[in-house]
Amino acid sequence: MQRRGIGIIGLGTVGGSVLEQLRTRKEALERRGAPYEVVGVAVRDRTRARPGVEPALFTTPEALATHPGVDVLVELAGGVEQPWEWVRAALEAGKSVVTANKALVAERAVELAGVLAKCSGTLHIEAAVAGGIPIIQAVDRGLVANDVLRIEGILNGTCNYLLTSMERDGLDMEVALKTAQELGFAEADPTLDVGGGDAAHKLAILASLVLGRPIPSTGIFTQGIRNLTAFDVTWAREHGYRIKLLAIAQVEGAEVELRVHPTLVRTTRLISQVMDEFNAVEVEGDLTGPQLYYGRGAGAEPTASAVLSDIVHALRGEGPVRRNDTRGRDLRLRPMGEVVSRHYLHLEVIDRPGVVEGVARALASQDISIASLYQPETDHGAQVPLVFTTHPAADAQLSRALETIRQAPYLATPPVHIRLED
Amino acid sequence: MQRRGIGIIGLGTVGGSVLEQLRTRKEALERRGAPYEVVGVAVRDRTRARPGVEPALFTTPEALATHPGVDVLVELAGGVEQPWEWVRAALEAGKSVVTANKALVAERAVELAGVLAKCSGTLHIEAAVAGGIPIIQAVDRGLVANDVLRIEGILNGTCNYLLTSMERDGLDMEVALKTAQELGFAEADPTLDVGGGDAAHKLAILASLVLGRPIPSTGIFTQGIRNLTAFDVTWAREHGYRIKLLAIAQVEGAEVELRVHPTLVRTTRLISQVMDEFNAVEVEGDLTGPQLYYGRGAGAEPTASAVLSDIVHALRGEGPVRRNDTRGRDLRLRPMGEVVSRHYLHLEVIDRPGVVEGVARALASQDISIASLYQPETDHGAQVPLVFTTHPAADAQLSRALETIRQAPYLATPPVHIRLED
Numbered sequence: 048m049q050r051r052g053i054g055i056i057g058l059g060t061v062g063g064s065v066l067e068q069l070r071t072r073k074e075a076l077e078r079r080g081a082p083y084e085v086v087g088v089a090v091r092d093r094t095r096a097r098p099g100v101e102p103a104l105f106t107t108p109e110a111l112a113t114h115p116g117v118d119v120l121v122e123l124a125g126g127v128e129q130p131w132e133w134v135r136a137a138l139e140a141g142k143s144v145v146t147a148n149k150a151l152v153a154e155r156a157v158e159l160a161g162v163l164a165k166c167s168g169t170l171h172i173e174a175a176v177a178g179g180i181p182i183i184q185a186v187d188r189g190l191v192a193n194d195v196l197r198i199e200g201i202l203n204g205t206c207n208y209l210l211t212s213m214e215r216d217g218l219d220m221e222v223a224l225k226t227a228q229e230l231g232f233a234e235a236d237p238t239l240d241v242g243g244g245d246a247a248h249k250l251a252i253l254a255s256l257v258l259g260r261p262i263p264s265t266g267i268f269t270q271g272i273r274n275l276t277a278f279d280v281t282w283a284r285e286h287g288y289r290i291k292l293l294a295i296a297q298v299e300g301a302e303v304e305l306r307v308h309p310t311l312v313r314t315t316r317l318i319s320q321v322m323d324e325f326n327a328v329e330v331e332g333d334l335t336g337p338q339l340y341y342g343r344g345a346g347a348e349p350t351a352s353a354v355l356s357d358i359v360h361a362l363r364g365e366g367p368v369r370r371n372d373t374r375g376r377d378l379r380l381r382p383m384g385e386v387v388s389r390h391y392l393h394l395e396v397i398d399r400p401g402v403v404e405g406v407a408r409a410l411a412s413q414d415i416s417i418a419s420l421y422q423p424e425t426d427h428g429a430q431v432p433l434v435f436t437t438h439p440a441a442d443a444q445l446s447r448a449l450e451t452i453r454q455a456p457y458l459a460t461p462p463v464h465i466r467l468e469d
Numbered sequence: 470m471q472r473r474g475i476g477i478i479g480l481g482t483v484g485g486s487v488l489e490q491l492r493t494r495k496e497a498l499e500r501r502g503a504p505y506e507v508v509g510v511a512v513r514d515r516t517r518a519r520p521g522v523e524p525a526l527f528t529t530p531e532a533l534a535t536h537p538g539v540d541v542l543v544e545l546a547g548g549v550e551q552p553w554e555w556v557r558a559a560l561e562a563g564k565s566v567v568t569a570n571k572a573l574v575a576e577r578a579v580e581l582a583g584v585l586a587k588c589s590g591t592l593h594i595e596a597a598v599a600g601g602i603p604i605i606q607a608v609d610r611g612l613v614a615n616d617v618l619r620i621e622g623i624l625n626g627t628c629n630y631l632l633t634s635m636e637r638d639g640l641d642m643e644v645a646l647k648t649a650q651e652l653g654f655a656e657a658d659p660t661l662d663v664g665g666g667d668a669a670h671k672l673a674i675l676a677s678l679v680l681g682r683p684i685p686s687t688g689i690f691t692q693g694i695r696n697l698t699a700f701d702v703t704w705a706r707e708h709g710y711r712i713k714l715l716a717i718a719q720v721e722g723a724e725v726e727l728r729v730h731p732t733l734v735r736t737t738r739l740i741s742q743v744m745d746e747f748n749a750v751e752v753e754g755d756l757t758g759p760q761l762y763y764g765r766g767a768g769a770e771p772t773a774s775a776v777l778s779d780i781v782h783a784l785r786g787e788g789p790v791r792r793n794d795t796r797g798r799d800l801r802l803r804p805m806g807e808v809v810s811r812h813y814l815h816l817e818v819i820d821r822p823g824v825v826e827g828v829a830r831a832l833a834s835q836d837i838s839i840a841s842l843y844q845p846e847t848d849h850g851a852q853v854p855l856v857f858t859t860h861p862a863a864d865a866q867l868s869r870a871l872e873t874i875r876q877a878p879y880l881a882t883p884p885v886h887i888r889l890e891d
Contacts, residue, residue, distance in 0.1 A: 064756075068614055068756070072614060075614075075792070076613075076614060078792075078793065079613050079790045079791075079792065080613075080790075173611070178757075179754070179756065179757035179758065179760065180611075180757075180760060181606075181607050181610065181611025181612070184603075184606060184607070184610055184611050185603050185606070185607060185611070188603065188606055188610070188778060188781075188782070189595070189602075189603025189606050189607070189775075189778055190603070190774065190778070191498075191501050191502075191777070191778050191781045192490060192494060192497075192498060192773075192774055192777035192778060192781065193774055317739065317742055317743075317763060320739055320742055321739075332601070332774060334486075334490070334601065334770040334771060334773060334774035334777075335600075335601035335602075335764055335765060335770070335771050335774045336601065336764065336765045336768075336770075336771060337764065337765075338601065338602060338762075338763060338764035338765075339761070339762075339763040339764070340760075340761075340762055340763075341739060341760060341761040341762075341763070342757055342758065342759065342760035342761070343757060343758045343759075343760075346758075348756040348757070348758075349756060349757050349758060351614075351756060352612065352614055352615055352754060352756035352757045353611075355613070355614035355756075356610060356611055356612070356613050356614060359610075359613045359614065359790065360610070363787075363790075365785075365787050368501045368502075368781065368785075369501075370497070370500075370501065371500065
C-alpha cells in the first residue's frame with residue numbers, strides 16, 4: 048500500500064500530542080489505518096525549538112495546504128480567517144482535512160458546505176466538539192438511521208467547572224472565575240466560554256450534522272452564565288435542581304429550537320450529575336430513544352484522540368456519512384420569543400410593601416402563571432432575595448414581564464433569569 | 470452505482486423493525502449508504518402471514534447465506550449452532566454479515582476470528598452489545614488510537630430493571646422477578662439474564678475488540694444477582710452505594726481481569742445512576758480518560774438502529790477497523806482468586822454469643838481486615854442481619870473465609886457476598 052502523507056498546521060498542546068502519538072503509536076495506527084508519513088509541519092514561531100522535529104519538516108501553512116505530498120491536512124492552528132483559506136485550498140485540492148477548529152467549522156458552515164459539494168476532499172471534525180467523546184461519529188455513523196429529535200449538551204468544560212466550583216465552595220461567579228483563572232482552568236479573556244459563544248459554535252456543528260444543512264452559530268440564541276450568583280446555585284440544589292449551561296437543539300413538528308443558556312435541570316437527570324470540566328451530550332434518536340455520551344471535552348490527549356481517529360478514517364479513505372436531507376431545509380428556526388419553557392426569576396429587592404404584588408402583577412399582565420414563590424424572612428427594609436418560578440410560558444412573555452420588573456424602584460440588583468427544563 | 474442485495478434471516482421484533490425501516494427510510498439510507506434491495510427473507514415459520522412481505526421473497530437461511538445476489542446478510546435468528554453455519558458460509562463467500570447475535574459472536578469468537586483472517590467477508594456486530602448505543606463503533610473507531618485500560622458496563626437491561634424495582638419497591642429478587650415476568654420485562658426462563666451469562670457474552674465481545682484477540686465468554690468469571698435480597702439493596706442505599714450487575718474488563722500491567730458480578734458502586738459515580746432497563750458502558754482510554762455511554766440496550770427499534778447502522782457501513786464498503794495487536798496476546802488473564810477488591814458480606818444469623826467473634830476469626834484467619842460492621846438491635850435469640858465490609862482482599866482469601874463461615878451453626882440462610890468498587 049502506498050504511504051500517505053500527513054501535514055500538520057499548529058504544534059500547540061494538541062498538535063504536539065498528535066505528532067507524538069503519530070510517532071510512538073505508528074505501528075498500531077498504520078495497522079488500523081494505512082501506512083503514513085508526516086511530510087510537513089507548520090508553526091507560527093519557527094525560531095522556537097521543537098525537540099524531536101527535524102528542521103527540514105518545517106514549512107508554511109500555505110505550502111502544506113497545496114503540497115502534492117500531503118494527503119491528510121491536520122489544521123490545529125486556531126483562528127478563522129487564515130485557517131479558512133488553508134482548509135478551502137486543501138479541500139479543493141482533493142485532500143482530507145482534519146480539524147479541531149470549532150470556530151472555523153461553525154462560522155464558515157455555509158461556505159464549507161459549498162466547497163465540499165463541489166470537490167472530492169473530505170472534512171473530518173470529530174475533535175471540534177466535546178474533545179475525546181466521539182460524538183460526531185456517534186451521531187453521524189451510529190445514529191445514521193435515526194431522525195435526531197433532540198440534543199442537549201454540556202459542551203463547554205470551563206463553564207461546567209465554574210458551576211461546579213460555585214456549588215462546591217459556595218462562590219459567586221466572579222470569585223469562581225478569578226480562582227479558575229489563577230489555576231489555569233479559565234482563559235485570561237473568558238468571554239467566549241462564559242458568554243456561551245463556544246457552546247453555540249459546537250451546537251451549530253451538531254445541529255448542522257443532524258439536520259443535514261449548514262447552520263451558522265450566529266442564528267443561535269446565546270446567553271452566558273456570567274451573572275449567576277452563589278444564591279442561585281444554592282437555591283437550585285435545595286429545590287432538587289442543578290444549574291447547567293445547556294446547548295439545546297430540539298425538533299418539534301416543523302420547527303427547530305436552537306439555544307444556549309443556563310438551565311435549571313432536575314438532579315434526577317443524568318446530565319445534571321456531570322461535574323467539573325467534563326462534557327456530556329444527550330441525544331434522542333427516533334429509533335434509539337434517549338442516550339448520553341460523557342467524557343473529557345478538552346485537553347491535549349483527549350482532543351488528540353479525536354484528531355487521530357479522524358486521521359485513521361482519512362487514511363482508510365472513509366469520509367463522513369453526512370446527511371444531506373430535505374429535512375433540515377423544511378424546518379423553520381423557531382424565534383426565541385416563541386420558545387416555551389418554565390422560568391426561574393431571582394430578584395434582589397428592598398423589603399417593603401407592594402414588592403411581591405408588583406412582580407406578581409408584571410407576570411400576570413403577561414399571562415404568566417406562578418408555580419412557586421420563595422422569600423426568606425428578613426428585617427423590614429433590608430435587601431432580600433425573592434424567587435419566582437413559573438409554569439410554562441413563551442420567552443417573549445417573560446421578556447416583557449422582565450422589562451416591567453426591571454423598571455421597578457425596589458430592585459437592588461439586576462434580576463437573574465434562568466430557564467427551567469423539567 | 471450498482472444496487473446491492475440484502476438478505477435477512479429472522480423476522481422477529483428486531484427483524485421486523487429492520488425490514489420496515491429499510492422500506493420507509495429507503496431514500497435517506499441509500500443517500501447515506503448505497504442503493505440496495507431486499508432480495509430475500511428467511512423465517513422459521515413460513516406459514517405465518519407477514520403483512521407487506523411478498524411471498525416470493527421467502528427462502529431458507531442456507532440459500533440466503535450463499536445467494537449470489539446477497540451482498541449483506543443480516544442474521545437475526547438467535548441460537549448458535551445453525552447461525553454459525555450460515556454466518557461462516559456467508560463470510561467465506563465474501564459477504565458482509567450483520568448480526569445482533571451476541572451468543573454466536575461470544576461463543577464462536579475464536580472460530581470467527583479464524584474465518585475472518587482467511588476471507589474477504591466482514592462482520593458487523595454493533596447490535597450485539599448494548600442495543601442502540603453505538604458502543605462497538607465508539608471503541609473500534611472513536612477510540613482507535615487509544616489503549617483501552619478499563620471497561621465497566623451495565624450490559625443486561627433485565628438485571629438493571631430488577632435491581633431498580635427492588636430498590637424502588639423494597640422487593641426481594643424473587644418477587645421482583647415474578648412481577649417483571651408478568652409484565653413481560655423478564656423471560657419465562659431468566660437464567661441467561663439474572664445468571665450473568667448474557668452480560669458475560671457482551672463483555673467477551675467488548676474485551677475481544679479492545680484487546681485485539683478473541684476472548685471466549687467461557688473464560689469470564691460470572692456471578693448473577695439471583696440471591697440478592699431487599700435488605701442488601703436497602704443497606705447499599707443507606708450507606709451511599711447502589712448494587713449494579715457490572716461487567717468489568719480491567720488491564721493492570723501485564724494482566725487483564727474479566728468478570729461479571731453484582732457490585733456495590735458509590736452513588737457519586739455516574740454509572741450508579743443508570744436505572745430501569747437502561748444500559749451504560751464506562752470506558753477508559755489512555756488518551757481520552759474516563760467516558761460513559763448510556764442508552765437503551767434492547768428493544769426492537771434501538772436494536773434495529775444498530776443493525777441499520779451496520780448495514781449502511783456495509784453498503785459503503787466500510788468494514789470494522791478491528792485491532793489485531795500483540796497487546797492482547799501478551800496479557801495474562803488474571804484468575805479470579807487473585808482479583809483484589811473490597812467485599813460486602815451479609816449474613817443472617819441467630820443472635821447468640823460468639824457469632825461476631827466467629828465471623829471475625831474466619832476473616833482474620835485469612836488476613837482480611839474489616840472496614841465496617843453493622844448489626845441492628847434485636848431480641849436475643851432472634852434472626853438478625855450482620856454486615857461486614859472489608860478492606861481490599863483477594864477473592865481467594867474471601868472465598869476461604871466464606872468456606873469457614875458457611876459451616877458455622879449460627880447461619881440462618883446462605884451468606885450474600887457482593888464485591889465493592891470504590
